[in-house]
Amino acid sequence: MADAAPVDDLVVEDLHVRYGKVAAVNGVSLKVRRGAVVAVLGANGAGKSSTLNAIAGNLRASISGRVTLLGGAVAGLRAHAIVQKGMALVPEGREIIAPLTVEENLLLAGYGGRAGSEEPRLLADVYDMFPILSERRHTPGGMLSGGEQQMLAFGRIIMVNPQVVLMDEPSMGLSPRMVDFIMRSIRKISQRGLTILLVEQNANAALQIADYVYVLDRGRVVQEGAAADLRSDTGIAETFLGLKSHAPA
Numbered sequence: 343m344a345d346a347a348p349v350d351d352l353v354v355e356d357l358h359v360r361y362g363k364v365a366a367v368n369g370v371s372l373k374v375r376r377g378a379v380v381a382v383l384g385a386n387g388a389g390k391s392s393t394l395n396a397i398a399g400n401l402r403a404s405i406s407g408r409v410t411l412l413g414g415a416v417a418g419l420r421a422h423a424i425v426q427k428g429m430a431l432v433p434e435g436r437e438i439i440a441p442l443t444v445e446e447n448l449l450l451a452g453y454g455g456r457a458g459s460e461e462p463r464l465l466a467d468v469y470d471m472f473p474i475l476s477e478r479r480h481t482p483g484g485m486l487s488g489g490e491q492q493m494l495a496f497g498r499i500i501m502v503n504p505q506v507v508l509m510d511e512p513s514m515g516l517s518p519r520m521v522d523f524i525m526r527s528i529r530k531i532s533q534r535g536l537t538i539l540l541v542e543q544n545a546n547a548a549l550q551i552a553d554y555v556y557v558l559d560r561g562r563v564v565q566e567g568a569a570a571d572l573r574s575d576t577g578i579a580e581t582f583l584g585l586k587s588h589a590p591a
């Protein structure tokens with residue numbers, strides 16, 4: 343049998359976000375194909391979080407545009423309803439619940455999501471992917487290191503059992519070694535069959551794992567293309583992302 347035509351799990355068309363007089367997102371359109379890791383790159387204030395939060399129904403601001411998740415329109419729905427339809431957000435800053443243990447954080451996430459009877463299997467998968475979370479399952483989330491908290495944030499998303507995951511700057515505040523680990527973890531999450539839209543200021547890190555990339559500047563997509571092509575285009579990297587090409591030290 344021939345391969346089925348590729349499916350876009352998430353389509354965003356002409357998204358605008360305004361906070362009063364501040365226009366944060368000015369007509370962003372993007373697509374995320376099933377099973378892909380798509381990265382949105384951009385500097386501070388480019389509109390990355392506004393874009394993700396608007397897609398996730400997480401923003402109380404003036405929003406317009408079309409968002410299609412798994413073939414159905416979701417623009418205007420509340421975050422909880424969008425989670426039930428199969429999309430979940432790992433927010434900037436991780437937002438784990440500090441006084442609750444690792445395991446309580448995971449179980450609570452599962453409760454709000456679509457895990458149902460699959461919860462024990464999903465919990466085992468999380469501990470399999472991040473053994474350190476299993477070792478620390480009775481530790482309050484607030485006592486984990488930044489990297490461990492990011493693992494916990496990913497674990498919470500796996501417990502929600504979505505098809506599409508939005509991730510807001512998972513590398514933020516982590517050591518280079520931990521950034522590498524977190525990026526490899528995103529690949530593993532992708533290999534579970536999930537579709538990922540990743541927002542990053544750390545373009546180098548995101549370009550290592552992304553299939554396709556959008557570059558955002560002042561609320562607009564100024565460049566897009568296969569990650570492999572952008573990796574080799576140092577002009578773009580320097581102009582929009584503040585990256586220098588890799589010169590040997």
Ligand SMILES: Nc1ncnc2c1ncn2[C@@H]1O[C@H](COP(=O)(O)OP(=O)(O)OP(=O)(O)O)[C@@H](O)[C@H]1O
Binds near residue numbers: 364385386
């Ligand atoms: N609640 C808000 N009220 C007013 N302006 C806001 C609000 N949130 C964001 N902005 C403005 O909207 C623009 C885009 O912000 P946003 O947080 O989406 O950018 P970002 O790309 O995620 O930046 P960062 O990399 O720093 O997280 C910025 O000019 C910011 O100051």
Ligand SMILES: [Mg+2]
Binds near residue numbers: 390391392434510511
């Ligand atoms: Mg942000």
